[in-house]
Amino acid sequence: MDLPKLAIAALGGTVSMQARHAGEGVIPTVSGESLLALVPELTNMARVTVETLGLMPSASLNFEFLLSVLSWANYQVEQGAVGVVITQGTDTLEETAAFFDYLWNHDAPLVLTGAMRSAGQVGADGPANLLDASRVALAKNSRRRGVQVVMGAEIHHGTTVRKTDSLALQAFSSPMVGPSGMLLEGTVHYLREPPRRNPLPLPQQTSQEIALLESTLSADSLLLENILELGYDGLVIAGFGAGHVSDQWADAVEKIAKKIPVIIATRTGSGPTAQSSYGFIGSEMDLIRRGALMAGFLCPRKARILLWLLVGGGRQDDLGVFLAQD
Numbered sequence: 001m002d003l004p005k006l007a008i009a010a011l012g013g014t015v016s017m018q019a020r021h022a023g024e025g026v027i028p029t030v031s032g033e034s035l036l037a038l039v040p041e042l043t044n045m046a047r048v049t050v051e052t053l054g055l056m057p058s059a060s061l062n063f064e065f066l067l068s069v070l071s072w073a074n075y076q077v078e079q080g081a082v083g084v085v086i087t088q089g090t091d092t093l094e095e096t097a098a099f100f101d102y103l104w105n106h107d108a109p110l111v112l113t114g115a116m117r118s119a120g121q122v123g124a125d126g127p128a129n130l131l132d133a134s135r136v137a138l139a140k141n142s143r144r145r146g147v148q149v150v151m152g153a154e155i156h157h158g159t160t161v162r163k164t165d166s167l168a169l170q171a172f173s174s175p176m177v178g179p180s181g182m183l184l185e186g187t188v189h190y191l192r193e194p195p196r197r198n199p200l201p202l203p204q205q206t207s208q209e210i211a212l213l214e215s216t217l218s219a220d221s222l223l224l225e226n227i228l229e230l231g232y233d234g235l236v237i238a239g240f241g242a243g244h245v246s247d248q249w250a251d252a253v254e255k256i257a258k259k260i261p262v263i264i265a266t267r268t269g270s271g272p273t274a275q276s277s278y279g280f281i282g283s284e285m286d287l288i289r290r291g292a293l294m295a296g297f298l299c300p301r302k303a304r305i306l307l308w309l310l311v312g313g314g315r316q317d318d319l320g321v322f323l324a325q326d
């Protein structure tokens with residue numbers, strides 16, 4: 001039987017980490033080829049090509065590098081891969097998943113996975129996650145769903161998934177909506193219809209900088225007031241509650257929003273921002289009046305990714321349309 005083609009790339013992260021010597025901390029050293037060797041079942045399921053595109057902790061990934069990974073993944077699909085799997089660190093997985101989902105322009109699935117236990121740890125979850133991610137990438141019902149994150153036998157959509165625990169084995173969740181699917185006895189099940197997707201073209205420039213600040217009690221406004229002088233091209237604020245800031249910050253937001261896009265998200269970790277509930281100074285209604293946009297269901301970090309991509313494509317005027325979708 002002619003097996004489908006599956007492309008896998010390793011970028012690093014805990015899934016690729018082990019200690020060089022006893023007592024030392026783990027660092028990324030395990031290649032994609034070595035990860036694949038831990039999942040021999042895969043060779044009966046697909047013709048697998050594997051590449052090690054990086055061996056980095058995910059904190060050190062950056063947008064330019066992700067664009068090169070995307071171009072590699074595009075090429076794999078053009079060459080006939082029915083799906084693509086990328087292994088990486090979990091610390092920024094929620095951000096890379098959104099980044100890729102906004103740009104992924106194929107019916108074929110792009111699936112991200114990683115591990116919470118390093119390669120040499122007893123009960124390492126990397127091989128099982130890689131096998132599950134490959135199952136999802138190969139499954140027909142994964143088509144036209146964009147980017148999925150597969151961890152601990154759960155499937156989460158790229159725009160909803162968040163890392164909600166620092167060390168737990170089950171560290172990922174999609175607040176409010178839950179997983180988009182799951183693996184049951186090795187079979188891929190989806191719980192929702194495929195999302196409406198509107199992939200963006202590649203950004204024409206990559207030098208834009210988008211700041212992300214969090215509102216905190218009795219915070220000074222030194223950084224905020226200098227955002228324009230510092231040369232930022234956009235600002236996301238992780239606001240209080242339903243998307244609120246202090247009266248002092250509200251004045252600064254008004255000045256900034258006259259020059260660059262400002263998005264107000266919620267710092268709570270779950271729930272959307274409001275639109276028309278509160279009228280005090282610094283509330284969502286006040287901030288909208290002052291020119292800010294509300295992030296809706298997008299978390300602050302994903303809102304920053306969206307803004308970076310839109311500014312990079314000269315499409316910041318479309319921001320409202322994209323925020324209204326989520």
Ligand code: ASP
Pocket residue numbers: 012013014015056057058059088089090091092114115116
């Ligand atoms: N703790 C992280 C991980 O799970 C490290 C990283 O993100 O690279 O992979």
